[in-house]
Amino acid sequence: MAQRIxxxxxxxxxxxxxxxxxxxxxxxxxxxTAFIGPSGCGKSTFLRTxxxxxxxxxxxxxxxxxxMDGVDLYGADVDPVAVxxxxxxxxxxxxxxxxxxxxxxxxxxxxxxxxxxxxxxAQDMVEQSLKGANLWNEVKDRLDRPGSGLSGGQQQxxxxxxxxxxxxxxxxxxxxxxxxxxxSTLAIxxxxxxxxxxxxxxxxxxxxxxxxxxxxxxxxxxxxxxGQPGRLIEIDDTATIxxxxxxxxxxxxxxxxxx
Amino acid sequence: xxxxxxxxxxxxxxxxxxxxxxxxRRRRGARSSDRGASRAFRWLATGAGALILILLVAVAVFxxxxxxxxxxxxxxxxxxxxxxxxxxxxLLDYVGPLIFGTVLAATxxxxxxxxVAIGIALFTSHYAPRRLASxxxxxxxxxxxxxxVVYGLWGALVLSPIVQPVWAWxxxxxxxxxxxxxxxxxxxxxxxxxxxxxxxxILPIITAVSREVFLQTPRLHEEAALALGATRWExxxxxxxxxxxxxVISAAMLGLGRALxxxxxxxxxxxxxxxxxxxxxxxxxxxxxAANIAAQFPEADPLGVSTLIATGLALFAITLVVxxxxxxxxxxxxxxxxxx
Numbered sequence: 001m002a003q004r005i006x007x008x009x010x011x012x013x014x015x016x017x018x019x020x021x022x023x024x025x026x027x028x029x030x031x032x033t034a035f036i037g038p039s040g041c042g043k044s045t046f047l048r049t050x051x052x053x054x055x056x057x058x059x060x061x062x063x064x065x066x067x068m069d070g071v072d073l074y075g076a077d078v079d080p081v082a083v084x085x086x087x088x089x090x091x092x093x094x095x096x097x098x099x100x101x102x103x104x105x106x107x108x109x110x111x112x113x114x115x116x117x118x119x120x121x122a123q124d125m126v127e128q129s130l131k132g133a134n135l136w137n138e139v140k141d142r143l144d145r146p147g148s149g150l151s152g153g154q155q156q157x158x159x160x161x162x163x164x165x166x167x168x169x170x171x172x173x174x175x176x177x178x179x180x181x182x183x184s185t186l187a188i189x190x191x192x193x194x195x196x197x198x199x200x201x202x203x204x205x206x207x208x209x210x211x212x213x214x215x216x217x218x219x220x221x222x223x224x225x226x227g228q229p230g231r232l233i234e235i236d237d238t239a240t241i242x243x244x245x246x247x248x249x250x251x252x253x254x255x256x257x258x259x
Numbered sequence: 260x261x262x263x264x265x266x267x268x269x270x271x272x273x274x275x276x277x278x279x280x281x282x283x284r285r286r287r288g289a290r291s292s293d294r295g296a297s298r299a300f301r302w303l304a305t306g307a308g309a310l311i312l313i314l315l316v317a318v319a320v321f322x323x324x325x326x327x328x329x330x331x332x333x334x335x336x337x338x339x340x341x342x343x344x345x346x347x348x349x350l351l352d353y354v355g356p357l358i359f360g361t362v363l364a365a366t367x368x369x370x371x372x373x374x375v376a377i378g379i380a381l382f383t384s385h386y387a388p389r390r391l392a393s394x395x396x397x398x399x400x401x402x403x404x405x406x407x408v409v410y411g412l413w414g415a416l417v418l419s420p421i422v423q424p425v426w427a428w429x430x431x432x433x434x435x436x437x438x439x440x441x442x443x444x445x446x447x448x449x450x451x452x453x454x455x456x457x458x459x460x461i462l463p464i465i466t467a468v469s470r471e472v473f474l475q476t477p478r479l480h481e482e483a484a485l486a487l488g489a490t491r492w493e494x495x496x497x498x499x500x501x502x503x504x505x506x507v508i509s510a511a512m513l514g515l516g517r518a519l520x521x522x523x524x525x526x527x528x529x530x531x532x533x534x535x536x537x538x539x540x541x542x543x544x545x546x547x548x549a550a551n552i553a554a555q556f557p558e559a560d561p562l563g564v565s566t567l568i569a570t571g572l573a574l575f576a577i578t579l580v581v582x583x584x585x586x587x588x589x590x591x592x593x594x595x596x597x598x599x
Contacts, residue, residue, distance in 0.1 A: 053486055085488030095479040099501030108497060109487035159483070166487065 037221030042230025094155035096147030153184020360545030411527030441538030461514035472506030
């Protein structure tokens with residue numbers, strides 16, 4: 001189920017502006033890879049190229065290859081919609097569909113792929129996904145209530161349940177805890193640790209302690225100045241990055257000298 | 260001894276001093292410089308809100324008072340005295356077919372207009388390139404600026420001859436369908452033609468309001484749908500339409516209100532009749548309340564005017580009921596509206 005991602009010579013543009021330059025990296029399956037770096041360094045932009053979500057913005061395009069188990073996501077005959085069905089995404093702010101019940105939110109993606117699922121299958125899938133997102137016990141009595149009635153942390157776990165209900169190969173998380181309180185953050189981090197046995201997880205975070213806690217590998221992004229493209233400075237095992245990084249810029253950033 | 264009590268009893272000196280005297284006054288406004296303007300604006304806004312209520316009540320009172328002579332008079336006496344009622348047995352008998360005709364025309368217009376309006380609104384908000392979208396929006400708004408008498412002329416002189424063969428074909432081939440039954444009119448001055456013109460007239464308001472609502476769909480929800488692998492249409496179905504649902508209903512009700520009350524276009528196009536008839540391809544079957552008032556008003560005597568105003572009261576009541584019903588529809592799924 002989980003797959004590796006190989007990125008080669010990736011340049012990301014908004015119209016003529018090169019936002020991210022020359023990315024080379026490999027994301028290992030069944031692991032958590034964290035992206036850290038100062039604001040505007042392109043880590044979120046890069047994350048969104050992994051499921052072609054950046055194309056939603058008019059004028060955005062890429063050069064280079066992003067290969068999932070050898071298949072280039074940007075190949076001529078690849079449909080971005082199909083890519084997004086294999087690569088799930090969790091956003092910065094929880095975004096359950098306000099017009100849907102909790103159960104319908106979980107099934108939203110499933111229903112896209114498969115219009116007719118039997119009631120029993122649907123119930124099983126809701127239960128499984130919510131259990132997978134550690135939310136089942138909190139919401140099992142109110143599955144038909146709107147998802148927007150939950151707390152922020154619960155909503156974010158609902159979004160994770162929605163993302164894993166379609167059994168994606170890869171799960172992308174764009175600062176999933178930045179709008180949450182510490183208790184909810186802890187719940188999400190525990191969940192990430194459980195999910196990595198099944199999924200390839202890539203997480204963008206502003207919180208370096210979080211990167212250190214949850215990730216196996218950490219990539220540090222930086223940019224030379226405003227108007228310059230963001231670049232990948234280094235990627236290594238998380239322990240190495242936080243104890244003995246190869247680059248001076250990484251050391252400066254994680255020790256709090258800038259950013 | 261009374262002055263030594265603690266805390267001191269509030270006297271006239273305490274309340275009129277510059278110091279806030281009690282918790283009530285302190286709560287109201289520590290920054291006294293803003294207070295005057297803030298209070299003035301509050302009263303202005305409250306006044307504007309109250310004005311609407313007063314106007315509505317004033318219109319209702321006017322209608323009831325003016326219609327009272329006709330409403331209160333016994334049926335046989337009224338029928339005898341008012342020429343308008345020569346073919347009716349009572350006031351209710353006169354108003355009934357008019358209400359029927361009004362509601363039928365407006366409903367048909369709404370059925371034609373809403374899907375088209377939603378289509379245009381979605382096209383301009385989510386499909387069209389930005390420049391085309393703004394041009395199209397401008398053209399749609401222009402449609403609203405065309406006076407209704409021009410629509411009436413266009414409907415009667417241009418549209419009717421064009422659609423007549425179509426109506427004849429419908430009558431001949433789909434005549435088993437109750438709406439298309441009857442004897443097709445050779446001039447097409449019939450309710451279906453009216454409904455089409457009304458649909459064009461209410462299209463701009465429904466489109467404009469729907470488009471604004473669709474544009475306000477939170478980007479987060481659109482992206483949530485796209486990230487699940489939704490195509491653009493699936494994204495619209497998952498995020499945009501549910502979010503805009505109550506707004507579209509409000510827009511449709513605005514349009515329906517206009518269609519119910521439209522006078523000139525109906526008057527100029529429709530060949531009127533006073534029947535409970537679903538034959539929308541046949542002449543001389545239905546009439547709308549507003550067009551009937553306009554047609555009969557110049558030659559009505561005082562009691563006749565009172566009778567016509569009674570029909571106007573009925574129109575007023577229908578519009579109120581429609582709006583209350585729309586509110587109820589919107590409120591029924593409030594929990595799921597995204598407003599919480």
